[in-house]
Amino acid sequence: MKTIDTFLTGIQAFLKTSQFTAESSECAHYAQDWSNVLTPHASAILFPETTEEVSCILKMASEMGISIVPSGGRTGLSGGAVAQNGEVVLSLSRMNFIKDLHLGALTVRVGAGAITQAIHEFCEPSGVTWPVDFASKGSSCVGGNIATNAGGVRVLRYGNTRNWVLGLTAVTMDGVIHHFNGELEKNNTGFDFRQLLIGSEGTLAVVTEATLKLAPLPRTRAVFFFACADFSRVIDLFSFARTKISSLSAFECLDRACLEITMSHFNLKAPVNMGATSPDALAPQAFVLMEVENASLDECSEWLGEIFETGLVMDGVMAQNDREARELWHYREGVAESILSGHDVHQEDVSVPVARLTEFYSEIHARYEMAFGMKSSDKNTNTNSITQTHSGLNAKVFFFGHIGDGNLHIFIQGPANVPEAAHHLGTTSSERAGFLARCKAVDLELFEVLKTFNGSVSAEHGIGVLKRHALHFSRSPAEIALMRGLKSVFDPKGLLNPGKVLP
Ligand SMILES: Cc1cc2nc3c(=O)[nH]c(=O)nc-3n(C[C@H](O)[C@H](O)[C@H](O)COP(=O)(O)OP(=O)(O)OC[C@H]3O[C@@H](n4cnc5c(N)ncnc54)[C@H](O)[C@@H]3O)c2cc1C
Numbered sequence: 001m002k003t004i005d006t007f008l009t010g011i012q013a014f015l016k017t018s019q020f021t022a023e024s025s026e027c028a029h030y031a032q033d034w035s036n037v038l039t040p041h042a043s044a045i046l047f048p049e050t051t052e053e054v055s056c057i058l059k060m061a062s063e064m065g066i067s068i069v070p071s072g073g074r075t076g077l078s079g080g081a082v083a084q085n086g087e088v089v090l091s092l093s094r095m096n097f098i099k100d101l102h103l104g105a106l107t108v109r110v111g112a113g114a115i116t117q118a119i120h121e122f123c124e125p126s127g128v129t130w131p132v133d134f135a136s137k138g139s140s141c142v143g144g145n146i147a148t149n150a151g152g153v154r155v156l157r158y159g160n161t162r163n164w165v166l167g168l169t170a171v172t173m174d175g176v177i178h179h180f181n182g183e184l185e186k187n188n189t190g191f192d193f194r195q196l197l198i199g200s201e202g203t204l205a206v207v208t209e210a211t212l213k214l215a216p217l218p219r220t221r222a223v224f225f226f227a228c229a230d231f232s233r234v235i236d237l238f239s240f241a242r243t244k245i246s247s248l249s250a251f252e253c254l255d256r257a258c259l260e261i262t263m264s265h266f267n268l269k270a271p272v273n274m275g276a277t278s279p280d281a282l283a284p285q286a287f288v289l290m291e292v293e294n295a296s297l298d299e300c301s302e303w304l305g306e307i308f309e310t311g312l313v314m315d316g317v318m319a320q321n322d323r324e325a326r327e328l329w330h331y332r333e334g335v336a337e338s339i340l341s342g343h344d345v346h347q348e349d350v351s352v353p354v355a356r357l358t359e360f361y362s363e364i365h366a367r368y369e370m371a372f373g374m375k376s377s378d379k380n381t382n383t384n385s386i387t388q389t390h391s392g393l394n395a396k397v398f399f400f401g402h403i404g405d406g407n408l409h410i411f412i413q414g415p416a417n418v419p420e421a422a423h424h425l426g427t428t429s430s431e432r433a434g435f436l437a438r439c440k441a442v443d444l445e446l447f448e449v450l451k452t453f454n455g456s457v458s459a460e461h462g463i464g465v466l467k468r469h470a471l472h473f474s475r476s477p478a479e480i481a482l483m484r485g486l487k488s489v490f491d492p493k494g495l496l497n498p499g500k501v502l503p
Contacts, residue, residue: 110200128216147462157249248292395413450474
């Protein structure tokens with residue numbers, strides 16, 4: 001009998017038959033994440049319901065030399081949850097309890113499979129929230145958020161996931177259950193394993209439960225959408241907001257191409273005037289979604305007056321109610337989905353010190369422009385998007401991101417992503433190969449530039465598989481050696497999420 005069959009027979013001592021499957025379509029589904037560029041291949045999927053079951057599974061896997069890939073909502077964009085080599089996927093999705101909300105301690109206890117948005121919905125009627133928030137919150141799980149130290153749209157005010165986790169229950173490959181930091185606010189008793197696990201992308205231990213820290217819900221959230229002449233104006237607007245508005249909670253930017261594709265994908269009308277203000281002026285090239293907490297209407301009117309008077313923006317609106325606020329957020333949160341829809345997309349998620357953003361943007365924008373060319377018609381219509389035409393490639397570059405955190409997403413949309421069987425109807429494999437080769441060449445330039453800016457090759461999406469080759473641009477050889485040392489302490493046989501993070 002093959003080892004995997006022996007393993008699946010063995011786990012029946014503690015799992016019900018409804019808690020595992022080796023069915024091929026289920027395996028293909030659970031072995032893939034949102035990055036959708038790696039070929040999935042898993043041997044089986046397990047659905048434990050308790051920490052004790054996770055412990056038994058890992059102990060048996062370790063004894064039999066079976067590799068395990070921890071899996072949450074699979075919304076990751078770096079291939080961290082992808083099983084490519086016949087590993088067993090450990091889906092935490094059934095461990096989704098949310099309980100023990102404590103308003104004095106401002107904490108809540110959750111299972112690793114609890115959906116991010118469900119935690120918000122559980123807490124918010126009590127006037128508190130877990131302030132980790134982003135577009136994929138309806139599908140991502142708290143275990144995945146912790147494993148990737150997720151950022152999101154309110155990092156500017158609240159910081160990353162790391163700031164909002166008080167204690168962790170986690171299981172190492174030897175099956176030992178650890179309770180890291182309990183529920184203690186203060187605990188200076190040596191190394192903090194909780195913080196070490198946050199952001200380790202499932203390579204050190206499997207997170208099964210967590211005690212999360214909560215914040216009071218803001219009394220009000222004012223949401224603005226602005227049209228700016230160009231990216232340097234966006235940074236001027238950010239400087240204004242940073243110095244004048246103490247409760248700034250989000251400052252997100254999208255270029256014209258992002259706004260246009262989102263409007264077209266969701267069939268939305270323009271939120272602001274997108275045309276030129278005079279015949280000889282250019283139309284706005286960059287747009288900002290800004291959110292401010294707990295501000296009075298008078299304060300908002302005063303800021304708006306100053307923003308318009310000083311010419312920081314070409315047009316702007318402020319949401320008048322919650323529905324309008326949600327609608328304005330949709331222009332920003334719908335960007336990734338709109339670009340990804342039906343196309344091969346090469347993604348970058350980089351960060352540089354906020355003080356050097358304008359300099360960095362103009363440097364890399366020029367390089368992407370050179371690599372992918374610019375259609376002359378784009379210039380006529382004042383479109384900032386970059387569309388390559390001269391070598392048959394049909395690629396379009398989009399810039400957007402959490403500008404307030406120095407974090408820029410660069411998505412290069414390639415040929416239509418059609419199933420292999422239907423290639424004669426659309427993309428050919430040579431088109432796809434040409435697109436990927438061009439993207440990889442530009443990546444190297446981007447990483448070299450990032451190094452000179454002391455930037456990060458992965459601001460919030462993690463390293464996973466897709467950014468593994470770039471780790472050394474942001475981490476020194478000595479740091480990578482320390483990482484390897486830690487990995488061998490936690491997982492000496494290298495069976496937990498093998499091939500992820502470390503080159
Ligand atoms: C439209 C869209 C928008 C996004 N916006 C943002 C954003 O603004 N900010 C941001 O940070 N990210 C963003 N992401 C990326 C992604 O949603 C986050 O990284 C999220 O935290 C992943 O959670 P998940 O449950 O889907 O994890 P998965 O994709 O399932 O897994 C991610 C990694 O965590 C590991 N893992 C999962 N569960 C566990 C566990 N219980 N124990 C140990 N390891 C585990 C996996 O092995 C993998 O390495 C976005 C993604 C999409 C599709």
